[in-house]
Every structure is written in structure tokens, then in C-alpha cells.
Amino acid sequence: MTDPLRKLRPFELARWQRQRDGELMRRMPVLLARKQSRMSTSPFAFLRGAAPLFYRVLQNAPRLARGPEDEGLxxxxxxxENFGAYRPDLPSRRDRVVFDLNDADESFFGYLHLDVLRVLTSVLLAARGWGCAPAGGLExxxxxxDGYRRGRGxxxxxxxxxPVSELLARVGARKRRELLEKRxxxxxxxxxxxxxxxxxxxSRATRTACARAFRRFAAEQAKQSGHPPERFSVLDVAFRVAGLGSLGRFRVAVLAExxxxxxxxWMFDMKEMAESAGAAFATHPLDPGPARVSNALRTLLRSPPVMLGTVRALGRGLLVxxxxxxxxxxxxxxxxxxxxAPTLAFLGGLTAAAHRRCARKPPGPLDVADARRLLRNATELAGIHEAVALAHAAELQHG
Structure with missing residues (x-):
């Protein structure tokens, strides 16, 4: 007799995650070990490093993906961890640094409530790490x-x-020298x-190809920004190790004049972009490459990041x-x-604002029944991810 819950068994899902990461990083065992080690630190870290698994669970348990059918990006x-401070493309005297969503690598066009479902799951898992009781995590x-519902309405x-205003004040005072001294x-x-x-x-060949691609990006940026082309002259290129979910993708850093x-x-990041982890839930097709992510950042955010663009190098589409x-x-x-709680309510409001900017049509208020269903489903997803995180750690311990 077929086990109807087999597709949700923690060890089955943990093996799927290990196999996927192993295939992605088969030529980079050092990065594979690093990712597995970081994902094993907590269920929240596991969730951050396993976006494709989140959507696999939703495919295997479709009832958890149900919700309002408002569509958008x-x-x-x-x-x-995907909210943060950054320098906007067109800073004002008042907003030299802004705080908002800061990652759209997995962006896709679909039902907006899936974003809310994932961020609620992350809060429930993170709260365990903060020492909160289950009831406290739910609160x-x-x-x-509540912040999201206010923003939607x-x-x-x-x-x-x-905490946000203090972060903005702190990072606003940082100088370029601090970044350069660290890196x-x-x-x-x-x-x-x-x-x-x-x-x-x-390798020299890879550095040369990436520098050539960066010069194409630089030529366009020089026109758009008015900066002299020589400011984009390449000083160095190296493989960049950063992030958690994106570890294993081709990613380089470029140091410019x-x-x-x-x-x-100046330092630049050039990261390979592939199909979104949530592509199976897309209701409208989008380009799988970096243009999808660049357009998402320009649409979701009130102020997109400084000097954003796309290029191709070595047969890969890169977000710069x-x-x-x-x-x-x-x-x-x-x-x-x-x-x-007030900080999380603020993040909920930022999410609602992003959804209003990118919705196919203005989303209406999120009613109480839909909100309760989202929180209930997120609770179940948090439990599944906690169990899979334990199974993943056990698999790593025993090989």
C-alpha cells in the first residue's frame, strides 16, 4: 500500500535537499561543506538555504499553498534575512540609505500570499532560536x-x-574604506x-571573460549615471563566496577603479541567475535569467539598489x-x-507595500479567515521544516 505521507517524510525531503545541493556543487566540494554546515546551525538557517524544498513541500501538500488568488510579482x-539596509540608485538628502526587501533572486509572478506564507514560516522558526515559547512565536x-493586513488595507x-532607525543611522555613517579594508x-x-x-x-581565462562582460555593463552604466568610463576600469576579479541559498551558483566580485x-x-557583485525556485507556482511565465530579477527589484522596491544591471559571461546570465x-x-x-513585535509589524507593512506596487490589480484587504489560514499553514510548514532540518543534520552526521 502506498504511503500518502511519504512525500512529506523528513528523511525523504532531507535526502532530496542533499542530492540537489550535491549536484549543484559537485565541482565545488568546499562550498558544499560550507553550505551544509551553515544550514545545520538551526531550522531557520535550513529554511533560508532551502527555498526549492519549501516549494517542493507545497507541491506535495497543495492544501498548504491555498489562499487568496491576488496575483503579482x-x-x-x-x-x-531578506530585509535590510542598502544604498538606493537615486539617494535623496533624506534617504541616503533605505531599508526594504533586498533580495529577488527567486522572484516569480504568482499568488502574492505565498510570500506571506514563507515569511511567516521564517518568523516561527527564528522565534525558536530567540528562546520564544511556541505561543510567543505565534504572537x-x-x-x-497584522502589519501586512494594515498595509494591504x-x-x-x-x-x-x-531597531531599523538605529541600523540606518549606523550604516549611514560607514565609509567606503571600511568595506575595502575587510575585503x-x-x-x-x-x-x-x-x-x-x-x-x-x-583561472586567467575566467577572469578575462568576466572582466570583458563587466566592461559591457560599465559602458551602459557610464551612460546612465554620468560617471566617467575610467571609473569602471577593472582592477581585480575573484570568485565570491556569499549568501546561503545561492551558494553553488557562479558568482564573482569585480574591483573597479x-x-x-x-x-x-568600487566593488561589484556578478551573480548567476537561473529559474526561480517557485517556478512551479508561477501563473505567468517570466524570463528565467537575470532580467527577471533586475525587473523584480525595480518593481517590488520603492528605491532599487545603486548601479543595477545584467550581462552574459561564459554562457551564463549574471545580475550585476x-x-x-x-x-x-x-x-x-x-x-x-x-x-x-513592532519591528515585525513594520516588515509586514513593507511586504504589503511591495505587493501593492507589483500586483496585477490593486489587492483588496486580507480578511480574517484568510489570515488565520495563512498562519495555520505556516505553523504546519514550520513543523515540517524543523523535522527536515533535524533529518538533514542526522544524515550529515552519519554520512
Missing amino acids: LCGDLHL LAGALL RGRPAPVPA TVAVGDRRRFRIGDNFLRL GHGTVDGA RRLTPQEDRLDWMTIRAEQR
Whole structure:
């Protein structure tokens, strides 16, 4: 007799995740070990590193994916670590640094509530790591959901909470030198990437191909931004090790001339983009490559990141963006317990604002019954992911 729950068995799903990561990083065993180690630190970390598994669970248990049928462009991988501070493309005197969603790698066009389902699941899992009892975790997830409902209904937005305003003040004071000192070494009057944990060497042929692709991006940026072309002259190229879910994708960092001094260099990220993890739930086809992500960032966000573009190199579509010292996230472990709920409500409001910008038609208010169903389904998904995270860790321990 066929087991109807087999597709949701924790060890079955953990093996699927291991096999998928192994295939993706078969030529990069160092990165595979790093990803597996980081995913094993907590169920929340496991969720962050396993967006495709989240959608696989929804395919295997379709009832958990049900909800309002408002369509639009989704983030696709919405969780607490995918909100953060960054420098916008057109900063104002008031908004030199902004706080918003900051990742659209898995964006797709589908039902908007799937973003809410994933971020609620992330809150429930993260709350366990903060030492919250189950009831406390549900209250925190409810705070985010309340903020989202207010935003969907165009109610008064939640005020900017202290942890966010403090983060913006802190990162707004950072200088380019701080970023360069962490990631590069000075060699005479030039800088080179610091090879080690965050940057790996590339073959000469790969460096040359990436530099050539970057120059195409730079030519377009020079026209758009008005910066002299020489500011984009390439100083160094290295493989970049960053992120969790994206580990294993081709990703390089480019160091450019910038302002022409040892502390004036600019850094850029060039990351391979493939089909969205949520593509099976798309209601409208989108280009699988970097144009999908670039367009999503320009649509979802009130202020897209500085110097954003796309190129092709070595047969891959790459998303290019400038790295700035202002990029940072909230440190949830240091946020006081009484500040978590208002901060989560604020994130819910940001999510609703993004959905209003990218919806096929203006979404109506989220009613109480739909909100309760989303929280109930997120609770079940959190339990599944916690069990799979344990199975994944056990599989790694025993080989």
C-alpha cells in the first residue's frame, strides 16, 4: 500500500535537499561543506538555504499553498534575512540609505500570499532560536501578519521601529574604506581582493571573460549615471563566496577603479541567475535569467539598489550590482524582546507595500479567515521544516 505521507517524510525531503545541493556543487566540494554546515546551525538557517524544498513541500501538500488568488510579482524567497539596509540608485538628502526587501533572486509572478506564507514560516522558526515559547512565536508571526493586513488595507503604516532607525543611522555613517579594508588588501597604490574565506582565485581565462562582460555593463552604466568610463576600469576579479541559498551558483566580485585612490575603489557583485525556485507556482511565465530579477527589484522596491544591471559571461546570465558599505541586516538576537513585535509589524507593512506596487490589480484587504489560514499553514510548514532540518543534520552526521 502506498504511503500518502511519504512525500512529506523528513528523511525523504532531507535526502532530496542533499542530492540537489550535491549536484549543484559537485565541482565545488568546499562550498558544499560550507553550505551544509551553515544550514545545520538551526531550522531557520535550513529554511533560508532551502527555498526549492519549501516549494517542493507545497507541491506535495497543495492544501498548504491555498489562499487568496491576488496575483503579482513575488519576492519568492521572503524571510527575515531578506530585509535590510542598502544604498538606493537615486539617494535623496533624506534617504541616503533605505531599508526594504533586498533580495529577488527567486522572484516569480504568482499568488502574492505565498510570500506571506514563507515569511511567516521564517518568523516561527527564528522565534525558536530567540528562546520564544511556541505561543510567543505565534504572537510574533501574528504581529507581522497584522502589519501586512494594515498595509494591504492601506491603513496607517507602522512607524519605523527603533531597531531599523538605529541600523540606518549606523550604516549611514560607514565609509567606503571600511568595506575595502575587510575585503581587499592594498598593493602599492592599488587594491586586490583578499583571497581566503570570502574570495577564491579564478583561472586567467575566467577572469578575462568576466572582466570583458563587466566592461559591457560599465559602458551602459557610464551612460546612465554620468560617471566617467575610467571609473569602471577593472582592477581585480575573484570568485565570491556569499549568501546561503545561492551558494553553488557562479558568482564573482569585480574591483573597479572608482575614484582612483587606494580607498576610492568600487566593488561589484556578478551573480548567476537561473529559474526561480517557485517556478512551479508561477501563473505567468517570466524570463528565467537575470532580467527577471533586475525587473523584480525595480518593481517590488520603492528605491532599487545603486548601479543595477545584467550581462552574459561564459554562457551564463549574471545580475550585476554595486556593493556598498551601507548594506546590512537587523541582528535579531540583539533586538530586545519588546521591540520584536513592532519591528515585525513594520516588515509586514513593507511586504504589503511591495505587493501593492507589483500586483496585477490593486489587492483588496486580507480578511480574517484568510489570515488565520495563512498562519495555520505556516505553523504546519514550520513543523515540517524543523523535522527536515533535524533529518538533514542526522544524515550529515552519519554520512
